[in-house]
Amino acid sequence: MAQTTLYQVAERAGVSLATASRVLNGSTRQVGSELQARVLAAARELRYTANGPAQAMARGHSNTVGLLVADIADPYFTQIAAGVVDAAEQHGLTVTMGTTDRDPVREIGHLAGFRSQRARGVIIVGSRLVGVDGAVAASADNGAGEAGEHTTLDEEIAAFADIDGRVVMISQPFADLPVVEVANQELAHELADSLVEQGHTTFAVLGGPEGLATARDRVAGFLAGLAERGIEVDPEHVVAGPFNRDGGHLAMTELLERTTTPGCVFAVTDAMALGAMAAIREAGLVPGRDIAVAGFDNIPTLADVQPGLTTVDLPLREAGRLAIELLTDPDGEPVRRVSGQIVLRESTALP
């Protein structure tokens, strides 16, 4: 037996399709309590469940929001996603996921896919590579399978406006899109302050890829904080690497091969810090004793390990929640900002 349709419900309740619709979908129109009760009863008896696609088609949009992240297995994204999914559920929205692996082509492809689904909006989670946005030609690809076409992010975003969809960013501003900003720069600055106050005097920085705004901001903020305290960092001691555990390992290894070993290393990400610590151990040194290490993000799993990693705690779930707010409240403040908190632990405690 197929699913019950609204028509069947209306029939059984002895009302018109329109009335049944009005009762069951929370329309603004009022319905007499008598009929209302009958419709409700009929719906229950028939186990009526609305046909989403049909509603979406009639209304012009679904109640889906797309979530675009670089890697869904990364604790950073995962926490944001948790906030998004949570808030979405409260708003009666369902979230569909796409992973980009930081590939602008895939990003645009997913955007086209979400648009094809007539998503209410999409959330793009930061750490996008900058400087490649508008310039990238991508072959968009939707479920219907159409001819390859060339589009840019801007065009894709404009296309979203056509279907009354909203695109919001988390952590990385883009054009005039609503955005949940993370105080990367300020927090990195604060972290530098704290580290200097703890007594550290020589530093190195493990930055992410050049094009990553998040990484760049954290590095900049950190160096600025140091500079303010009169500490210069040898450019040789600022080394870039992929934005993950292996990147940290790589960068740290490279750093250790150079002559002077810094007293304290700041990795722009906890994951990178993890890799860095591994590299330090492989070099026969003890992280937290021979070389202090600090990270950024405060990923939960690391809260209990030894030595505790000094890092910056970010309200990532909250950021996800705010993104949904941005999406559902078109008239609210389009720029939300979340800050964070320095977490000092043993990895940077001086003997």
Added chain:
Amino acid sequence: MAQTTLYQVAERAGVSLATASRVLNGSTRQVGSELQARVLAAARELRYTANGPAQAMARGHSNTVGLLVADIADPYFTQIAAGVVDAAEQHGLTVTMGTTDRDPVREIGHLAGFRSQRARGVIIVGSRLVGVDGAVAASADNGAGEAGEHTTLDEEIAAFADIDGRVVMISQPFADLPVVEVANQELAHELADSLVEQGHTTFAVLGGPEGLATARDRVAGFLAGLAERGIEVDPEHVVAGPFNRDGGHLAMTELLERTTTPGCVFAVTDAMALGAMAAIREAGLVPGRDIAVAGFDNIPTLADVQPGLTTVDLPLREAGRLAIELLTDPDGEPVRRVSGQIVLRESTALP
């Protein structure tokens, strides 16, 4: 300007709607290369993107698959999700997420939601509480907002069959549903073997909640492995607790309050092991030296910490991939099995 419709494409290409549809949607029907080219060109020029909901309505189902997990921030689920999303993308499917927090009511609610979306299928990721399934009455709730109704998991699954949707499980069998099984019991058994071989003689077990099949299987397998080696575990030394970091902490704390301290503690989850190690430290002991600790799952973030945690590596991404296979290939073997690998590290190395 609104989105281009198929009709506009057909018009511009000078063909019928049907022909345009056949060219653009990969129908089985053939179209002359001449017209085909014209349609393709028109689609490209007009930047045509199919209207998903319309297609879903006409076809009777969307190309969405629902993914149901307990907690999207948990590394365990996160890895599975990564595999699912990956494989789904390759099959041209999009995945929409729901979190249940192990609440059967929410589980059923999401199932109804996915059904309402006319999902092609849904993947329920294990660690469901058993013994409550068929019996739980839940008020399902779909986007259209209907009257509250009472449904059971079985009914919800049956309803899915009505829309030609498939429900598959990961890690926990249910009814006759296709399932990706994880060799929890066997691996726990093996782990016990390895630990005994390493020289451990007295054990304690930090199990999850009673109703969790995954937890139960791991405990059972572990105890069986020990028994086979002639080692009995005092029932007092098998303590249950929530399936997460805090649960491990709780259980370990409880354990430490009892008189005899075991030589080795097996936590059924890495997360619990983490909590346990914290508790051990709080008691002034050193995990890996005073008390050996082993976990299960091999969550990536923990690979680099000290002491390295002995655990069992599970091909979770692969499990996710297999679930999509189960969904897309109705005629394949309905029971897939993934095993894993013991990973011995310092946390259980005897001095």
Added chain:
DNA sequence: CTGTTAGCGCTTTCAT
């Protein structure tokens, strides 16, 4: 407050 009636954009028989 309730019912009638067009569509929404696409797929799919059924003819030709």
Added chain:
DNA sequence: ATGAAAGCGCTAACAG
């Protein structure tokens, strides 16, 4: 191989 036309289930004017 191509086209005409009938829905898919629901919403939203538009009339009472």
